[in-house]
Amino acid sequence: MTTVVPGHAYFSGTYTAPAVKKTSHRHLIVVWVLAIAVVAAGLVTLSGALEKPKARYVCPPNCGSPPIGEPVTANPRFTSADGAFSVSYPATGAAYNVTTAPDSVTADLLAGDGGTMRLFSQPAAGRTPKQIATELVNQTFPDTKTAYEIPNAMVGYQPGYGLVADCWPQGATASYSRMRVIVMVAIKGDLALVAGAVGPYHAFSPEFGSGKPSAANLQLALDLGKYVNSFTWRGDPLR
Numbered sequence: 001m002t003t004v005v006p007g008h009a010y011f012s013g014t015y016t017a018p019a020v021k022k023t024s025h026r027h028l029i030v031v032w033v034l035a036i037a038v039v040a041a042g043l044v045t046l047s048g049a050l051e052k053p054k055a056r057y058v059c060p061p062n063c064g065s066p067p068i069g070e071p072v073t074a075n076p077r078f079t080s081a082d083g084a085f086s087v088s089y090p091a092t093g094a095a096y097n098v099t100t101a102p103d104s105v106t107a108d109l110l111a112g113d114g115g116t117m118r119l120f121s122q123p124a125a126g127r128t129p130k131q132i133a134t135e136l137v138n139q140t141f142p143d144t145k146t147a148y149e150i151p152n153a154m155v156g157y158q159p160g161y162g163l164v165a166d167c168w169p170q171g172a173t174a175s176y177s178r179m180r181v182i183v184m185v186a187i188k189g190d191l192a193l194v195a196g197a198v199g200p201y202h203a204f205s206p207e208f209g210s211g212k213p214s215a216a217n218l219q220l221a222l223d224l225g226k227y228v229n230s231f232t233w234r235g236d237p238l239r
Helices: 025-050 129-140 221-228
Strands: 077-079 085-088 096-101 104-109 115-123 145-150 161-167 179-188 191-200
Touching: 085 191, 085 221, 115 221, 129 161, 129 179, 129 191, 145 179, 179 221, 191 221
Parallel strands: none
Antiparallel strands: 077 085, 096 104, 104 115, 115 191, 145 161, 161 179, 179 191
């Protein structure tokens, strides 16, 4: 008795089966690296398209503004008679003798090297800060020699001009004493605000001055910096 089983019939002969393709590790790594690179490049491009570039500031003239907040009034404040400007000034005491006029404050240093600081205003009358500073120095001390110009000078947070000069006034004993003069000017709304100081020349060094390298070489310059940017024109925010 013969049992028939369903199946396949093959003709006799030799058969070759094709090899099963396999992905190599090297090929797989290359594919993954390329895929990651494409995704990363897309994300970087998208991020660059969405992110706005940061504003670039060049100081001066874009020097920003002083910190906004309740101003600390450590020193008395002078306001001109017409209200056109105001400025902080040293308190009268052991170190300074202070006198005021309708448009100016004058502080005489009574300690150390001595000297005089003056904070005042005058009409610009179409002049530049440099012209005003030069005229003031020439009128007050005709025989001065300019030592250097102050780079990026500012008065009341307003870009202006500053110079440092030397003079040798003749004293009663017919001897010469070197004096240093500093003048800084800025203009806003045709009103020039001026900060000036004069006193004996005294070279700054690690033993004298602020301890930092400086060509100011005037003891009053250590205090002048406190008041230069305390100037405000009418309408300026408090600081």
